[in-house]
Amino acid sequence: MTLDQWLLLLTPIWPLLLAALTCIPGGQRHAGTAAVLACLPALWLSQLAYTHLSLPTLLLGSVWQTLPISQTFLLFTALLWLLSALYGLGYLQKDSRAVSFWRLWLLTLSGNLGLLVSADIISFYLFFALMTFAGYGLVIHNRSASALRAGRIYLVMAIMGEMLILSGLFLASAATAHTSILSSDLARAIPESSHAQLILFCLFFGFGVKAGIPLLHLWLPLAHPVAPTPASAVLSGAMIKAGLFAWLGLLPLGEFQSSLWAATLIILGFTAAFGAALLGVLQNAPKAVLAYSSISQMGLMTLTLGCIFLQPSLLLPLLPVLTFFALHHALAKGALFLSTGINAQYQTIPVVLFSLGMLLPALSLIGLLGSGAHAKLLLKAGLYDLPLNSLILAITLSAAATTSLMLRFLWLLKQQRQQDTTESTNTWMQLSWAALVLCSFFAPQWFAADLFTPLYQQPLAYAELWWVPALTLLISLWLRHHAPRWQILQGDMVIVFEQASRWLASALTATAFSHKAPAPAMSTKAVQAWLARLEPRCRSQIAALFGLLLLLANLLIWWF
Amino acid sequence: MSLMQSPMPWLLVIPLAGATLTMLLPDRWRSAASALGILSQLVAALLLSYQVIQSGPQIYAMGNWQAPLGIALRADGLAMLFILMSALVSSLCALYAQSYLKAEKRANFWPLFWFLWASLNGIWLAADTFNLYVGLELLTLAAVGLVAFAADERSLEASIRYLYAALLGSMGYLLGVALLYGAHGTLALDSLAEHWHWGPTSQVAVTLIVGGLLLKTAVFPLHTWLPPAHGGALTPVSALLSALVIKASFYMLLRFWIELDIYRHLPSLSQLLGILGAGAIFWGGWMALRQQHLKWVVAYSTVAQIGYMLLMFPLLTAGQSDASQLAYQGGILMLLAHALAKAGMFLAAGNLMICTGKPDLQALAGMSRYRPLTIFAFGLAGVSLMGLPPSGGFSAKWLLLQSSLLSGQWWWVVVLVLGSLLSAAYIFRVFAYTYRETGEEGDRFARPALSMELTALTLSVASILLGFAAMLPLQLISLPGPLMEALP
Amino acid sequence: MNWTNSLPLAVLMTSFLAAMIIFMLPESRHRLRSSINIAAACLKLVLIILLLQVVLRQDYPEVSLEVLPGLSLILRADALAMLFAGLSSVLWLFTTLYAIGYLENSPNRSRFFGYFSLCVASTMGISLAGNLFTFLIFYELLTLSTYPLVVHRGTEASLRAGRTYLIYTLGGGVVLLVGVAALYALGGDIPFGNTEQTAALVGTWPGWMALIFALLIAGLGVKAAIFPFHGWLPTAMVAPAPVSALLHAVAVVKAGAFGIVRVVYDIYGIELAWQQGLLWPLTLIASFTILYGSWRALQQVDIKKRLAFSTVSQVSYIILGISLFGPLGTIGGLVHLLHQGLMKVTLFFCAGNYAETLGIHKIHELDGVGKRMPLTSAAFTLGALGMIGLPPVAGFISKWYLGTGALEAGMDWVILVLISSSLLNAAYFLPVLQRIWFNPQQGDWPDEMITRWRDTTPLLLIPALVTATLSLLAGLFASSVLSPLSWAELITLREYLP
């Protein structure tokens, strides 16, 4: 095994080993450090050449490998986890449950990294499940009622997703006549399968739960705010991308032309992009706003996928773009989430720097600066040779959604800042936050040199990005004074569902516990007593019986 | 042909001698003499069986007095099997009694015991119907004496009942024999079988004989004398009665049935017997389920088991020879298994009653902890009686099942199956009592002698081993002989 | 006669003789008894391994004894037999260890361990039986030897449970007996494996053979706790934890399932049964049982009861796999035979540990127990995740093969069953895990045993950990040569080769 392969092996295993380490008495103190160290192999691996490692004895014969896409994903995932871990070192200083948090953190991390490197569905499913279920622990870390509720919903939806995925995988493997478990083979085989549509449905919506497509997004705005800040950063930055990664890996992109699916995805994408914004601006928790913004960003990606379904040939140009978009969103969103924790300690750093740190990721997410601008531009460029230009326009407009969300977010932060200033300063948090801000800003130059073209070389396209946000800014400034004070509870639809499920559960349990044991049968005491009295009577009349028997025997003989 | 040449007469002479000796000898010698007698009995039985296996069925005329006036003895495979069975069971019961009975009781026990054994052998070996009658009568008297031996009210009442029922039965039998003689002018079984002709007289005779034997075998609904007698008697006596005595009349019934070809001519009667058997199975099982007295449970289970043995009669049909063969083997095996298992069970029950000092089931609480060995013996016997594998009872049941399937009489399958469930019910009921932890701790229990526990265990284990070694008895009973020739 | 031929008998005898010796031992000789137990278990394991070597060489040692004209007891070690024998011998070792720890200073140990060994002996007999008759014998023997274990506590409840147990199992045994006898009446003694004999019979009396199939399955289904006959399983919960483990994971339930395997594959032959349309009703019943069991488990508040109902549903996975025509389904069924054993035994060990160490019997008492007993709880978690069918625990492998097998057999709806069953499993296991790990402890424990050990005594802890680890490894390294999966594949290969 070469070094690369060792790294590949370690990428998911190393966090597990560290997690095991934290269980032994000595290791508990270093749990945080372990969490920081855990990402290093992955980070290193993402910088190496593509490697391939087959583990025939593992599960049903696992194959792990890195490919261009997965390396980019590895890169930002590892980066985000690393920096969030650093941040967490400070954030959880006084937390009593820190150790268990870090253990779950390591498990989740291993799942997240593992699914990026696994090329066969079994290990992919394994890591996906690991990430999902360990993530639950992160969500409910501060055992508040809201956290538990969020966790419950997260879990329920996650399991639904898992089951959809599993059935999708079953059918897909049937499509290959159970000959192969490699994701690529499955993806290739799906179009030929007789249940192609069903498989697509299962896989798309199954992973959609993670990717937060409309109606399956319910857990996001609940889970992100209640989770500790570093956790919500990785949830919203990295883990949400696992859904996207799964789509890219398992859906038959590039060889399956289906206007139905294209339409579905595009419509869903738009609903997410704008609907999420609508719901988001009416939220009161900054993290909730961010969560909704994640939903709307994922909507853009969904939409892009839809375009690929419309015109498979687009796969080649769009794939790197999509990947870059994911990277950009991961870092920017991570930075924003971290900033929610920072706000309390602004007084230790110059206000200018602080607000800059606030603004940069926000602007880049809107698509005015840094990675965001490039992402938007590349996306549009990729979509130009698609018949429908309205799409481009729509994407441009979607900036409005993001803008309003960001404004809301910043405004809420401001409010919060005025309320509490109690927190003590902490360098870890500030450093990691700053690092993440920088990463997200210079992502194009650093991580996507091949795609990178400086903005000044495309002034027109760049200018186009500006008018929508500007407009939105004006409107919102006007709204800020005379806006109706609406607000929507976190997790919009969930309330409905919860009511329904509660009612259903009560009904079911009513039926379930209503069935009693069958009533005791009619008492046979009388019969028994009578029979019991028969015995002594026969005893005293034995001679008579003897005579009767003889008669009977004779009669029998004579008759038959 | 003198006494020396064949061990057959010894099988009668030794026990009779034993009876008289044990009456005459001073008390302390009696046990020793009996031990000697038992040993010699075993030797004689083995010798005879060797002869039979080597050179077919044996005929012997006592003191060279030929039939009809003389006493002719005849030993074929079936008789051998029964001789061996009774030798095994009664010697073990004697061993048990040796340590069970107090000295003075023991002294009076031996003569009756020897009479019992003598009459049993007489019946197994008898070649003509009248000797059978004499044997039966002697057996009755000995058995009644043994029952009355416990000398308390219940056993006395039981023995009176028993005596009356038995006398009635044997009278019926005797009347039947008389009529047979009137019709055919002979009493020897073989000559009867040779020139047998049906007529009203012989039909009435047959019904009388069958009825009398049924009464003596305690077949439902004529079983009512059995539970008090077997349940009330002293433990080794109950074991002897249940294991051997009722088998005697059954054995005679079997011989008549097959050798005189009754099963060919009176299918209706055989169905009637089957129905009685079914009735016995269910009634006996149900009654056993209701008893509170340990030994009565066992006694009623005997009633039920007799029912199983009766099931072989409807299955002995002239039509399918293989089905009849299976039924014959199954019935005999059932009988054998029951003899062993029931003796074992009674002895085990006796041990338990010694431990608790009370006869009722309630007292058994916690016994499975205190006397695992005895409980184990009881359990093994129970397994055989339930007909659960691996046991003689199971093999027998299997054969009967096969036979009834082959002869297309599926209703007997139902009876067999339900019956075994019922027997499981009453046996496990006893078990459940022994597992109760509600009773106080075990130190209040008395402790039976090891030899008693071992004898019980031996019998039970034998009944289980019979399931693995069933081929031996089956080969023995399928040796050529009048019975086998009469079978289809 | 070649020495290998005596191996099956030796395997049987190790535990049988152990039982006899233990019965003879006086109550007070604890150490001696334990050492005999363990020695016997290890010896048996060694013998099993020897036997495995032989069987892998494609020769199947056999001993037979004619007990009735034309009917003989046959002990034969073939691949399938080794599957079950291996499982039960491995689990016996750990269950024995556990039982020794569990019953420390409690009365009637001699009786308990005697019947315990007897029970395993009969399990061995079941696995090595070479024809239905032999199978039947040991099947009934199993019933007899488990009854004393069920009523071991001697309380009213346990006696009632014992009665229920008997009513069910003896009834089933009788039905089985009738089936076997009928089959014998039609076709004589049919050793396992020569299905062409049966094929001929089916050609002659299709109706009868279908009826016999129904009888056999019904008789075996009682022990396998298929839907209408599952009632005894939850009531038998009053038994001590090792016994429950034995009933649920090793002996009884598995005996039923294994019998069904034998009937379907080695008496009728899967192809034949499939052509005769005998399998789909089985699939239906199994599917229903799976759902029903999970649904009832959802309503239980008693830990062991919940586990019991989960067994009801999990065992039907095996039946389901058997009833699916095609190698994948077969593999799924067979491999679940092992996996379920490992996982369920773990769960019961853990439940026993909770009950023994902290006096916890109800689920709501489990709050925060993860802090107090981390290792036990970890083992429990592994087992539970396996039951849900999450990778990398063994349960997932079985589920995967069952699902693919269902598709292979063209029964796509089975996927739905599997999925919804997994959902239900998650619904009744995840809350438990939530309580164990994430809920804070409510008050102090119902009845805490004071030990110097942090978690619980080693004899209770180690078996649970080992079985948990095994079930993890069985899933994680499913494709290695030593895994249950590859053994099941081997068997299936031999089964489906013409």
Place this chain on the structure above:
Amino acid sequence: MSSDLIFTFGGIGLCGLGLFGFIYHRHLLRRLIAFNLFGNGTFLILVGFAQQGQGNSDPVPQALVLTGIVVAVAATALALVLIRRWFQLKQATELPEDSQS
């Protein structure tokens, strides 16, 4: 009507009487007597058969009857012993269950 028939019918009549008495009576001694009647009936029949051949009579039935009588006497003796014991114990001439029903 030939002599043996007379014997036969007489015997059968006696047997019937005996059976009836056995069924009808509760008193132990009466039952014992009924049994003896029954027995005598049987013997009578046998003796009747002995008369079939004119002149020299068939020895076998007579042997049988002799034996039978001996056995019957023995049985009666035993029964009497038991009844006496019973009477001493219970001061009763009937068996309890019979007197109940």
